[in-house]
Amino acid sequence: MSLQLDWSNEQQKVDIPEAWIGRLEQLLRIAGEKEGIADGEVTLTFTDDEEIHKLNLEYRNIDRPTDVLSFAMQDDGVEELNIIFEVETEDEIDPISGMLGDIIISAETAVRQSEEYGHSLEREIGFLFVHGFLHLIGYDHQDEAGEAEMTAKQEAVLQEAGLSR
Incomplete structure (x- = not known):
C-alpha cells in the first residue's frame, strides 16, 4: 500500500482543474515522507461555504464557515489527538x-x-490540504509553539512541491 x-467535488462555484489533483497527490506524498507515513488513505472533499458552515456548526459548535476541516479516523477518543496506526496481523485485519x-x-x-494573500488558488488549496493532513496525523495549533x-512543516512541503508564495 502507499x-x-x-477526492470528490461537491460544489459548483469554483473550477478545480484535474491537474490540481495530481499536485495534491504530490503534496500528500511529500508530507507523508517528511512525517514517516508511507501508507494510508485520505479523503478530500471540496465544498462551498454553506456546507462547510453547517459542518463547522455541527462538529465544532462554531457558527460560521471556515476554510478547512479535518476529521481523523485514527484517534483514541481523548481530547488531545493521539494517532493510532494499526498494523495488519495474521490473526486480525482492521478494515x-x-x-x-x-x-x-x-x-x-x-x-x-x-x-487576500496574493497567491494562486492552486497554492491556497495546496496549503489548506497540507494543513488538513497535518491535523489528521495529530498536529495542532492551539498555542504559539x-x-x-505546523507553519514550518506546511511551508517545507509547499516549497518542495514548488508552490511558494
Missing part, C-alpha cells in the same frame, strides 16, 4: 486501519483567501 488520495481521515475544503473560502511547528 498513501492514497480519494479502517489504513484510513487517515477526511479533509473538507471550502473552495469559495480558498478563492477569497488566495486573493504548535502554530509555529
